[in-house]
Amino acid sequence: MAQITPTVITQIFLMALLALGYLRYRSGDLRGHGLILVAATIIHYASVILQMIPVLLSEYPYFTSAPLASFTLLNVAHDATGGVAMILAAYISARWLANGLNPKGCMGKNLMRVTIITWAASLLIGLIIHLTT
Secondary structure, three states: OOOOOHHHHHHHHHHHHHHHHHHHHHOOOHHHHHHHHHHHHHHHHHHHHHHHHHHHHHHOOHHHHOOHHHOOHHHHHHHHHHHHHHHHHHHHHHHHHHOOOOHHHHOOHHHHHHHHHHHHHHHHHHHHHHHHO
16 A cells, blocks of 8 residues: 655645635635645645655666656656646746736636646645556
8 A cells, every 4th residue: 555655745735725725715815825725836836846855766776777668648647737737837927926926917717717627636646646556
């Protein structure tokens, strides 16, 4: 059985933060919504840099030496959706901060919807990979 690692705990915490941010949005607190989601983005980047990359490089030496065939479709999907989510979240957060926390300055709901969908998909795929390895 797979262990509950700090990375898994961090990612579940991040999904809870995203849910809280959504609840702040629904209650009309757009500033609180934005602050929570910027915090989630920063924590996620830190998690990738401090937790995920070191584990990948230390536990999976094939990452640097094996042929591309050693990667599964799930790994590729996880990396692709996670990468898109990270880029979009950073972009939205940066625009919001650059526009003085103005809710209209972060590019709107459609981009946010794509971001949350890709972030949730990456988390779900990552959990599947973790639980099956």
